[in-house]
Amino acid sequence: MAKKAAFKKKATKKVSVKKVVKVVKKLNGPQQTIESLLELIRITSTVVPDDVFKAIERNAKNEEKNTTADYAMGIIKENIDLAKYKSQPLCQDTGTVIFYIYHPAGFHQTTFKELIKKSVTLATKKGYLRQNSVNSLTGENAGTNLGEGHPSIHFYEHKGSEVEVKLVLKGGGCENVSAQYSLPNTALSAGRDLEGVRKVIIDAVYKAQGKGCGPGALGVCVGGDRADSAYYAKKQLLRKLDDSNPNKDLDKLEKEIVETCNKLGIGPMGFGGKTTLLSCKITSANRVPASFFVTISYMCWAFRRQGIVMNKNFAIKKWLY
Amino acid sequence: MKKLDYPFSVEAVRKLKVGDMVLITGKLFTGRDAVHKYLHDGNKPPVNLKNQIIYHCGPVTMKDKNGKWTVTAAGPTTSIREEPYQWEVIRDYGIVGVIGKGGMGQKTLDACKEYGCVYLHAVGGAAQVLAEKIKSVDGLFLEEFGLPEAIWELSVVDFPVVVTMDAHGNSLHKEVEAHSKEIMKEIL
Ligand code: SF4
Numbered sequence: 001m002a003k004k005a006a007f008k009k010k011a012t013k014k015v016s017v018k019k020v021v022k023v024v025k026k027l028n029g030p031q032q033t034i035e036s037l038l039e040l041i042r043i044t045s046t047v048v049p050d051d052v053f054k055a056i057e058r059n060a061k062n063e064e065k066n067t068t069a070d071y072a073m074g075i076i077k078e079n080i081d082l083a084k085y086k087s088q089p090l091c092q093d094t095g096t097v098i099f100y101i102y103h104p105a106g107f108h109q110t111t112f113k114e115l116i117k118k119s120v121t122l123a124t125k126k127g128y129l130r131q132n133s134v135n136s137l138t139g140e141n142a143g144t145n146l147g148e149g150h151p152s153i154h155f156y157e158h159k160g161s162e163v164e165v166k167l168v169l170k171g172g173g174c175e176n177v178s179a180q181y182s183l184p185n186t187a188l189s190a191g192r193d194l195e196g197v198r199k200v201i202i203d204a205v206y207k208a209q210g211k212g213c214g215p216g217a218l219g220v221c222v223g224g225d226r227a228d229s230a231y232y233a234k235k236q237l238l239r240k241l242d243d244s245n246p247n248k249d250l251d252k253l254e255k256e257i258v259e260t261c262n263k264l265g266i267g268p269m270g271f272g273g274k275t276t277l278l279s280c281k282i283t284s285a286n287r288v289p290a291s292f293f294v295t296i297s298y299m300c301w302a303f304r305r306q307g308i309v310m311n312k313n314f315a316i317k318k319w320l321y
Numbered sequence: 322m323k324k325l326d327y328p329f330s331v332e333a334v335r336k337l338k339v340g341d342m343v344l345i346t347g348k349l350f351t352g353r354d355a356v357h358k359y360l361h362d363g364n365k366p367p368v369n370l371k372n373q374i375i376y377h378c379g380p381v382t383m384k385d386k387n388g389k390w391t392v393t394a395a396g397p398t399t400s401i402r403e404e405p406y407q408w409e410v411i412r413d414y415g416i417v418g419v420i421g422k423g424g425m426g427q428k429t430l431d432a433c434k435e436y437g438c439v440y441l442h443a444v445g446g447a448a449q450v451l452a453e454k455i456k457s458v459d460g461l462f463l464e465e466f467g468l469p470e471a472i473w474e475l476s477v478v479d480f481p482v483v484v485t486m487d488a489h490g491n492s493l494h495k496e497v498e499a500h501s502k503e504i505m506k507e508i509l
Contacts, residue, residue, distance in 0.1 A: 068483050068493075071342050075444040075481055082449040091446035092381055092394035127393070130381065173399060173423075173445065188509065199509050206505050209498055211399070211423045213445035260508055264501040269422070269444055271483055272340075272497050302446040 030115055033314040037119035037165065038126075040316070041097075044167045044306040045089045045128045048080055049321035051240040052217070052278070052303045056080070059215060059275040069273025076268065076301055091213075091302040094129040095169040097151035100238065100307075102164040109155050116153060120145050129169075166238055166307035166320065174212035174300040178233075179204040180226060183292040192292045194253055197222050197282075198260075204296040205261045205277060210270015213300035217241065217279045218257070221295050224285035229295040236281035237299055238307075240321065250282045268301070278303075325418075329372050331437035334417045337484045339491040343441065344479040348459070349376045349420065353398055355470035356463060357406040360414070367462040367472065370414040374441075377403060377421035379469030381448075382458070390458040392475065396448035397422040400440070408432035424485055424494035433488050440486035442493075454480040 048056075060073035083090040099116060103109075121144045123129045131143040133150040145151065158164075181200040183192045188203055190196035201220060208216065219236030221229045245251035257280040267273025278301070287293065307320030325333060327347020337343065350368065352375045360366060381394040400407075400421030407425060410416060411432040418438060419425070422445040433439060443451060460474030485493040 068340060068342060071481070071483065072444050075447050075450055079444070079447040079450040082453065086449060088449055089394060090448070092379075092396050092448040093446075127381075130394075171446070176399075202505060202508060206501055209494065209501070210445075213422070263508070264504050266497055266501050269442065269483075270424070270494060270497055271442070271485070272493070272500075300446060 029314050030111075033112070033115045033310075034119045034122065036308060036310060036314055036316045037116060038122055038128075040165060040167055040306060040308050041119060041123040042087065042126075042128045043319075044169055044304050045094055045123075046087050047084045047306075048090065048303055049240075049305055051242050051321065052305075053080060055217075055241045055278040056215070056301065059278065062274050063268075064273075067273060068271035069267040069275065072268035072271055072273075073275065089128065089130065090304065091171060091300075092130055093171045093173065094132055095171040095304065096132075096175070097129065097145060098168045098170060098234070099151060099153045100156070100166040100168075100235070101154065102156050102158045102160070102166075104159075104161050104163070105157055107155075107157070107163065112155075113153060116151065117146055120151050162317070163310045163314070164307060164320070165310065167305070168234075168237055169304035170234070170237075171213070171300050171302060174216060174298045177204075177208035177212035178296055178298045179207070180230065180293055180295045183294060194249060197294050198253060198257065200294050201257055201280065201296055202260060202264075204298070205266070206264060208298055209266055210268075212298045213302065214266065214270065215268050215275045215278045215301050217299040217303055218277065218281065219297040219299065220280065220282040221293075222282065222284040223287040224293060224295075225287070225291065226293055226295075228285055229293040230297070232283050232285050233295040233297040236283050237297060237303075237305060239281045241279040245282065247284075250284070254280045254282055329374060329417050331372070331417055331488075334439045335437055335488045337439050337487055338489070339484055339487045339493045339496070341484040341487075343482050343484060345374070345418075345420075345441070345482060346478050346480070347374075347476070349374050349475045349477055349480070351376045351378045351380060351471075351473040351475065353377050353379055353470060354402055355466040356472055357403045357410060359463065359466075360410050361406040366414055368460070368474065370410075370416050372415060372417050374418035374420060375410070375416050376443075376475075377419070380452075380473055380475075382468055382473070390461065390473075392452050392455045392458060392473075394448035395452040395455060395475075396446055397443040397451075399423045400425050404429060411436050411438045420480075420482055424492065430486050430490060430492055433486055434490045437488050439484055439488055441482035442485040443480075443482050451480065454478055
């Protein structure tokens with residue numbers, strides 16, 4: 001089982017006929033993997049997932065006709081249709097490329113990483129991704145979207161026998177309005193409890209105004225150290241917008257925050273209106289007694305997230321969103 | 322829905338008010354960080370910007386076999402980065418419109434009022450819809466800055482924007498922010 005998931009290039013010693021066939025199949029693996037990943041990148045960059053589209057449509061209907069909010073939502077919807085039709089990036093900022101890979105035991109992460117890099121380079125050449133990765137010290141742009149930390153890749157071993165790949169393209173404008181708070185926060189009278197958490201999340205949405213290309217979707221983590229808190233917050237963006245939180249208190253808080261933030265009147269693009277937030281997804285992580293961080297990852301309306309399940313030959317078996 | 326047609330003028334933009342939804346037909350010049358810094362440093366613009374509109378955008382462009390340019394993506398970029406320079410460009414070169422996203426600060430708002438200019442907010446991320454409105458690429462200046470940073474002269478038809486800062490000192494960004502602050506106070 002475990003071997004199936006790895007592309008070992010075997011030494012071509014004497015092998016039986018049966019084995020030769022096997023070797024050929026395995027050598028095809030990398031090419032197939034690149035193809036599947038390239039398609040994953042293309043779809044992620046050009047089509048918003050169903051759950052996001054539904055949320056945008058539902059909220060667009062809520063806006064009063066002939067208002068700036070209605071106008072903005074109309075353009076957003078038109079853009080979604082056009083990008084899909086033309087197979088062109090939804091937004092020209094194709095963001096930070098973040099992969100989440102779930103694989104069985106014995107899987108070759110190093111090999112897979114190399115194939116991811118090849119697919120990202122190829123996707124950039126084909127224009128599904130903009131040349132978007134810059135060396136932070138020299139300002140140099142290699143034009144490949146590869147470099148220290150890019151793309152961002154996370155591996156997880158799971159019990160299943162299949163490989164699942166999820167991909168998020170996280171825009172820069174919305175990343176800039178993402179925030180981390182340390183509780184207690186005196187200015188907001190936010191203490192170390194869910195009420196305090198609620199306050200800082202609303203504050204983050206208020207501060208973002210329209211700058212993160214709202215309507216936005218939030219991923220939040222309560223707790224963790226600074227780094228983990230940011231990581232888990234962003235990972236909440238993998239949840240479908242219409243799911244529920246298994247933790248009842250958090251589920252309640254999620255719904256309440258969306259409702260409350262949509263009363264702020266910030267609206268799409270900050271033009272004013274009813275649609276400020278599409279969703280809010282919250283998780284928690286343990287903390288040390290001395291710290292209490294709340295991290296809010298803000299995602300723009302151009303919410304690009306997709307995922308695939310690969311079959312034994314690394315072809316796409318199923319789309320996840 | 323209002324229309325703003327070429328040739329643009331101070332009189333025409335003075336008629337626009339915060340919250341107006343506007344379709345622009347005519348000419349736009351792109352310009353972002355490098356261009357604004359260049360003008361701020363005292364260099365003359367390579368084209369006459371008098372009564373023109375500047376668009377904060379780094380377009381994705383392609384050249385076809387015949388050497389003709391097309392724009393494949395053209396969403397607005399964050400305008401606030403040009404805040405230190407924009408007022409000067411409005412004053413010295415007579416631009417009457419600035420298109421971008423996220424709004425700008427007090428200096429720009431004051432310059433809009435004093436010299437007659439408006440800030441027009443395009444829908445962020447709408448790269449495809451906006452590129453569709455560009456009918457031709459008519460010029461390319463300061464190419465040495467790199468293609469996204471260069472000045473592109475574009476012809477657009479019904480390019481959709483919202484006036485969020487007008488020539489009378491009003492800012493929708495300020496209004497929305499103040500209003501949401503009030504509501505937030507009640508909520509918290
Ligand atoms: S915040 Fe999102 S929609 Fe806006 S420019 Fe960035 S990637 Fe595009």
